[in-house]
Amino acid sequence: MKRVQKSMTNLSRLGTGETAHITGIHAPDDVRQRLQAMGLRTGREARVIRCTRLGPMQIRVGSVDLIMRRCDAARVEIAACDTVRIDIATKK
Amino acid sequence: MKRIAIVGMPNTGKSTFFNRLTGSSSRVGNWPGVTVELLSARTILGSDAVEVVDLPGIYDLHGFSDDEQVVRSFLENNAVDQVVMILNAAQLDHQLPLALQIHKLGMKPVLLVNMIDEAEQLGIRIDARALSKSLDCPVILMSARNGVGLKEARETLIDSLLSVRPVKPHVLKAYLHADDELVAHAESLVSEHVTAPSRLVRKMTERFDRILLHPLLGLPLFFLAMFLVFQAVYTLGAPLQDAVAYLLDLFRGWALEPLAGLLPTTLYGFLVDGLYDGIGTVASFVPVIILFFFLMAVVEDSGYLARAAYLTDALMARLGLDGRGFVMLLMGFGCNVPALMGTRVMRSRSLRLLSMLVIPFSLCSARLQVFIFITTALFTPQQAPVILFFMYMASFAAAFLTALLFGKRLKSDEPFVLELPPYRMPVLFQVLMRGWHEIAHFLKRASTFIITGVVLVWWLTHYPEGSTPGGAGTYASMLGDWMQPVLGPIGISSMMAVVLLFGFVAKEIVIGAIVAMTGLQGAALNGYLATQMDSIQAISFMLFILLYTPCLSTLATQLSESRSWKFTGVSIAWSLSLAWLVSFGFYQGALLLGY
Numbered sequence: 001m002k003r004v005q006k007s008m009t010n011l012s013r014l015g016t017g018e019t020a021h022i023t024g025i026h027a028p029d030d031v032r033q034r035l036q037a038m039g040l041r042t043g044r045e046a047r048v049i050r051c052t053r054l055g056p057m058q059i060r061v062g063s064v065d066l067i068m069r070r071c072d073a074a075r076v077e078i079a080a081c082d083t084v085r086i087d088i089a090t091k092k
Numbered sequence: 093m094k095r096i097a098i099v100g101m102p103n104t105g106k107s108t109f110f111n112r113l114t115g116s117s118s119r120v121g122n123w124p125g126v127t128v129e130l131l132s133a134r135t136i137l138g139s140d141a142v143e144v145v146d147l148p149g150i151y152d153l154h155g156f157s158d159d160e161q162v163v164r165s166f167l168e169n170n171a172v173d174q175v176v177m178i179l180n181a182a183q184l185d186h187q188l189p190l191a192l193q194i195h196k197l198g199m200k201p202v203l204l205v206n207m208i209d210e211a212e213q214l215g216i217r218i219d220a221r222a223l224s225k226s227l228d229c230p231v232i233l234m235s236a237r238n239g240v241g242l243k244e245a246r247e248t249l250i251d252s253l254l255s256v257r258p259v260k261p262h263v264l265k266a267y268l269h270a271d272d273e274l275v276a277h278a279e280s281l282v283s284e285h286v287t288a289p290s291r292l293v294r295k296m297t298e299r300f301d302r303i304l305l306h307p308l309l310g311l312p313l314f315f316l317a318m319f320l321v322f323q324a325v326y327t328l329g330a331p332l333q334d335a336v337a338y339l340l341d342l343f344r345g346w347a348l349e350p351l352a353g354l355l356p357t358t359l360y361g362f363l364v365d366g367l368y369d370g371i372g373t374v375a376s377f378v379p380v381i382i383l384f385f386f387l388m389a390v391v392e393d394s395g396y397l398a399r400a401a402y403l404t405d406a407l408m409a410r411l412g413l414d415g416r417g418f419v420m421l422l423m424g425f426g427c428n429v430p431a432l433m434g435t436r437v438m439r440s441r442s443l444r445l446l447s448m449l450v451i452p453f454s455l456c457s458a459r460l461q462v463f464i465f466i467t468t469a470l471f472t473p474q475q476a477p478v479i480l481f482f483m484y485m486a487s488f489a490a491a492f493l494t495a496l497l498f499g500k501r502l503k504s505d506e507p508f509v510l511e512l513p514p515y516r517m518p519v520l521f522q523v524l525m526r527g528w529h530e531i532a533h534f535l536k537r538a539s540t541f542i543i544t545g546v547v548l549v550w551w552l553t554h555y556p557e558g559s560t561p562g563g564a565g566t567y568a569s570m571l572g573d574w575m576q577p578v579l580g581p582i583g584i585s586s587m588m589a590v591v592l593l594f595g596f597v598a599k600e601i602v603i604g605a606i607v608a609m610t611g612l613q614g615a616a617l618n619g620y621l622a623t624q625m626d627s628i629q630a631i632s633f634m635l636f637i638l639l640y641t642p643c644l645s646t647l648a649t650q651l652s653e654s655r656s657w658k659f660t661g662v663s664i665a666w667s668l669s670l671a672w673l674v675s676f677g678f679y680q681g682a683l684l685l686g687y
Contacts, residue, residue: 030155031507034439037152038509039186041275052307054406056415058512063183063288065512067402069409072507 011046011059012073019047020078022061027075039064040076093134094253095143095171099163099194100178101187102149103395103513105206107131109178109236110146111525113246130166138250145170148436153193158436158444167197174252175201181211181218181233184286188278191227196274200229202252204245208233210514216288223285237519297514301399310403317396318422321387322484326464326477329380336379340372361561365611366550367543370604373613374542377461377603378534382527384457388426389526393518397422401510411492412499414508417447421491424454427533428646432653440506448650449502449663450494452642455487458599459642463634465603469618470630479631483638490639490670537598541644545594545601546608552590553609562587562609562620582636582675583629592636598643628687632679639671 014020022044025032039061040046049065050058056067100106114133132145147166148159167175175194179187184205194201205218224231230248234241304313348368352360391397400422401415408418416437424431431451438444455463463483467476552568559565571593572579572586579589587609595602607613610620625633641647641664651660 027507030439031505033152033155034157034507035509036275037155037189038511040509050301050305055307056402056405056508058305058402062185064186065514066509067398067405067415067512068507068509069405069414072509075507 009077010074011048011076011078012057012070014046014048014051014078016048016051019045021045022076023079024077025075026077031075035072035076038066040066046076046078093141093143094173095145096174096176096249096253097145097147097167097170097172098176098178099147099190099201100149101151101180101190103511104149104178104180104187105236106149106178107146108519108522109204109206109234109245110144111522112236112239112242114144130162137246137253140253142253145172151190153190153197155439157439162436167199172199174249175199176249177201177203178236179203179205181205181208182214182216184218185279185282188281189274192274192278195227195229200252202245202248203227203229203231204236204241205231205233206236208240209235209238210516214289214294216286219285223281226281226285237522294514297395300515304396304399305402310399314400314403317391321391322480324387325380325384326480329383332379332383333376337372337376340368340376344368344372361554361611362550366554366608367546369611369613370546370550370608371538371542373465373607374461374538374600374604375534377464377600378531380461380464381457381534382530384460385426385526385530386523388423389523390518392423393516393522395513395515398510398512402512405508408495409508411495412443412446412503413450413495414443414506416508416510417443417450417495420447420451421454421488424451424456426457428452428454428456428642429649432646432649435653438506440504442502443504443506445654445656445659446495446498446502446504448654448659449498449666450491452646452650452663452667453487453490453494453639455484455638456599456642459638462595462599462602462637465606466621466630466634469621470625470627479634482631483634486635486638486674490674494666494670537600541598542600542604545597546604549590549594549601549605550608553587561611568609578672581680582672583625583632583679584636584675585624585629588624588633592633592640595637596641596644598645599637602637628679628682632675632682635678636671636675639674640668 011020011022022040022042024042025035025040027035040059044061047060048057049060051070056069057073059066059068059073098106098110110131110133114135130145130147132143134141134143136142145166147163150157150160150163152160153164154160177191177194179191191201191203203224205220208218211218218233220231220233230252232241232245232248234245236242304310306313344364348364352364355363397419401419403415404418405415408414417435420431420434423434428451431454432448435444435447435451438447460480463480464476467479471479549568552571553562553566555567556565559569563569568590569586572589575589575593576586579586579592584592591602591605591609594605606621607617610617612620621630647660647664650663651657654660
């Protein structure tokens, strides 16, 4: 496990295997409600399991795996300082 | 009668539990305050008859999608004695907030923590007794798929029904903003009563996903899987179909003909050559359809459909749809009606309307029957599968073209976020239930539209008296001649035009009608069909059948789901025009090329 220092602002900028804490969601009320109900809540840790250039990303939050488009992941703000890279089974 | 409502998030095994609790007596019905139909069943719990209602799977009581609104208005408008919530044991952190939302409304839920077997394999331990004490409501650990804890769940329900008073929540709005507090509460509950490894590792699922979601191999593997499903339906279904046809013929020879032989000739012709053979031919396709739904149920229950959404989303995004839309198109291959209802998970109205405009083009099992019937009659065994494949491609092309054309007018900002469940072995019981529902569905259609349609076509093709059955001079040929200016240019004869007219009601009628109007079977029937159309005309006929309005049920669903006559009107007009234009283009093009 090694720490990566990058200045990042949202979930869509993370690469495969990278982890960060969610600090907020920037979306209209109804969209935010939906994203929160799916588990994307402030304070939770999100990890990118899989991402490709064109398709959606696979994100793990707690016990739940989600697929979401990059443009929607961009609405999820993450803390820049605690991005951690973990070597997980799913190598790209 | 007391009433139990089952709630829960998607992928928690809600319907498996519902089926286990109620057996197969479920029916679909209308409820006050709810514009859609819900599945419910009556069953005996203890000494009381109880009505159990299966509500749609939702993530959030306060959300904005149609499904979430359905659950909310159901609870607001119908007295419920007991709410049962099904939770996925491996995801309590994610699922408890919904339980707390329900609890907060004053409906003390019975919490059934399902898939406990799966959670245990992952190393998760749940202290149900302590959790139950903290929540002040019963918590049962169970596995609906293998029956663990079901007895206890049942007994708990019986107990709780004795003590509860019906609640009618009208305090819902006051709680709309209390969610963050609930999440914090849920998190503290989980940390106290659930011990789980810090990182869940689903080895099997991750191993499968590395191959099936591979950036390059994923899509080809998906298409291969779909191709294998259809190939299996075709190769396994054909002998089954022959067997049913043989049995029906045996019955005709042994019982029907000697008995009905006593009747006057016209009545005999009507009952045996018309009705019995017409409905019988349609019925002979039922095994193929059941097989198809079995395989679809396997694909659906395995968790692969969410992967299909992942794989196709990039393509669908360009068409203004999303990965879920593609999955609905796939579901539409079974039947368009549930696929249309499935769009309720979409929050944005324009995305829902666009998906509902596209779904009717997916080649449903009723149309598959017509295509198998016609290709077997008019093409060689080598040509038939190629033509079927061509029809599936045409179905996708029509759907994509429609999305491209209408997508600009129906733009949406819907977030595409979907849960990716782990792979699971499909439960045999669940798959068999799907087959049973299909038989019930067919019997219902057969006893209403199909009989009526076949009887009407028989009458139109045999009267006025003295005309050649199925030929010139009948009402049908007059009707067909009247439609010739429109259908002639696409190569459809006046007799087949009448068949198309009835196909508007349900596609199965097309087959029943062709048999009933000729009174022929087997080789003689194939011979008759060959006089009605050559192979180019047959393909044009099939393209028309593929693209024009699938059936009245689909239209009714489009109307009830969209609540818009305008949308339904546009959908009919567009599919009729597209059907005509494509058939015209194909037929005239083929003629120009000298076929």
